[in-house]
Amino acid sequence: MSSGDSGPSSSKQLVQQPAAAGRSPNQPPLLGAGGRKVIVLKSGDEEEFEVDLLDAMQSRTLRRAIEDGCGDGPMPLPNLTGPVLAKVVELFRRHRGDPRWADELQETEKEGMFKDYAPQKPTAEVKGFDREFVSVDRDALFDLLRAANFLEAPGLLDVTCDAAADAVMNMTVEEVREYFGLVNDYTPEEEAALRKQHEWAFQ
Amino acid sequence: MENQQEEYQQRRDRRPEALGDLRLLPDELLCAIIDRLAPGDVGRLACVSSVMYILCNEEPLWMNLCLRFAGPLEYKNSWKKTTLYRQSLSTAVSETHEKPLTFDGFNSLYLYRRWYRRFTTLDAFFMDKGDLERKQDISLEEFCANYDGQKPVLLTDLANTWPARHSWTIDQLVKKYGETAFRISQKSSKKISMKFKDYVSYMSHQHDEDPLYVFDDKWSEEMEVIFI
Incomplete structure (x- = not known):
């Protein structure tokens, strides 16, 4: 099961409070229902998502922004679309306590913010979610990969890069060219020499 | 064309x-x-x-x-x-x-x-540019009078007579322990071992950003041999 917090529907229950005037950047971000801190992410197409602050911290990019005091109002993420951001936010929620990034969070431990965030091994349920998460077509996977790269989120990167590697694995040279619309820019001589050099890869 | x-x-x-x-x-x-x-x-x-x-x-x-x-x-x-x-x-x-x-x-x-x-070379980060005064054999009085709290000084040649200066060279160590297998550090959850002579060859050829190190888990047991 997921970690010992408010459960799978928590992100829906969280309510954004209006930002009080004159908040200093060092003050903790908004508090949601149940005292959890919430930030709002805004996609390029103006869709807003409420995210548990601690879930958002899985992204180094968001963490830096939050630590710089940008977490008070909606955080614009113009290069992510609503559907992509929705998927990403869901993955962050499911990856709560995932050791792929939780170890790193312990280092930034401040004011006991992460005290109920003990790292734990991904459960079978999380692994199942991850598999489902990347069961998308090639272009959608590219979108998720680029989101992972922009957000610098290790868990998201892991899941998406694994999926991309799985897609390429065991493909022949011709299949790779076909699948990605790659132009073979070798001369016939170069290609023949390379194939000979890499004989071991064709056995 | x-x-x-x-x-x-x-x-x-x-x-x-x-x-x-x-x-x-x-x-x-x-x-x-x-x-x-x-x-x-x-x-x-x-x-x-x-x-x-x-x-x-x-x-x-x-x-x-x-x-x-x-x-x-x-x-x-x-x-x-x-x-x-x-x-x-x-x-x-x-x-x-x-x-x-x-x-x-x-x-x-x-x-x-x-x-x-x-x-990239780290040579430029070398601290001693040769402009520090070097002293061999200095008495406490001389140190107190001329250097203490006044200017830095490098004390040299203190370890010249140590046996380790001759027995702990790479060549000597390869001669004695070349075939000994060490556990390597880093990046891998797998158990990987390297013979000391191979590690020395790696040391001189590698250009890794995060190079390998060797560890000897039984160091304390073997220590006696090294010191003799």
Whole structure:
């Protein structure tokens, strides 16, 4: 099961409070229902998502922004679309306590913010979610990969890069060219020499 | 005609065509994906196009691939060769002088930064520029009178007579412990061991950003032998 917090529907229950005037950047971000801190992410197409602050911290990019005091109002993420951001936010929620990034969070431990965030091994349920998460077509996977790269989120990167590697694995040279619309820019001589050099890869 | 075409190919940016739709992914992502493949997959990808060849021949990539396998490790001057040798993929590694291909029209800040970190010299960070006073054999009175709290001084030649100066040289250690296997550190959950002589050869040839270290788990048991 997921970690010992408010459960799978928590992100829906969280309510954004209006930002009080004159908040200093060092003050903790908004508090949601149940005292959890919430930030709002805004996609390029103006869709807003409420995210548990601690879930958002899985992204180094968001963490830096939050630590710089940008977490008070909606955080614009113009290069992510609503559907992509929705998927990403869901993955962050499911990856709560995932050791792929939780170890790193312990280092930034401040004011006991992460005290109920003990790292734990991904459960079978999380692994199942991850598999489902990347069961998308090639272009959608590219979108998720680029989101992972922009957000610098290790868990998201892991899941998406694994999926991309799985897609390429065991493909022949011709299949790779076909699948990605790659132009073979070798001369016939170069290609023949390379194939000979890499004989071991064709056995 | 062919020459003209060749010239044209050299001038343009070859990334978009040689990567196809993969051009949409930045180089660090492409590297992270290739990192997850098996040596055979990487070998085939290298035959796909020029930019793939470049990405698939990166030494940091082959270091990761190599360290994924448990067992003894003998460094063959490059991580690619080492991996192929370890995996018995290429039988005549030492004989094949595989000439690496080079391609114009491809620039990658990501690959360059990584390359720079591997090859940059740390010589400029050396603290002693020779402008510090050196003293051999200094008395307490002289130190108090001339240096203490006034200016820095380097005390030299204090260890000249230590036996370790002669017995703990690399040559001596290789002679005595060359065949001893050590556990290597780093990056791998697998148990990888390296003979001391192979580690010394690795030390002198490697250009890794995050080089391997050796550890001796039984150091305290063997300590006596080293000191004698």
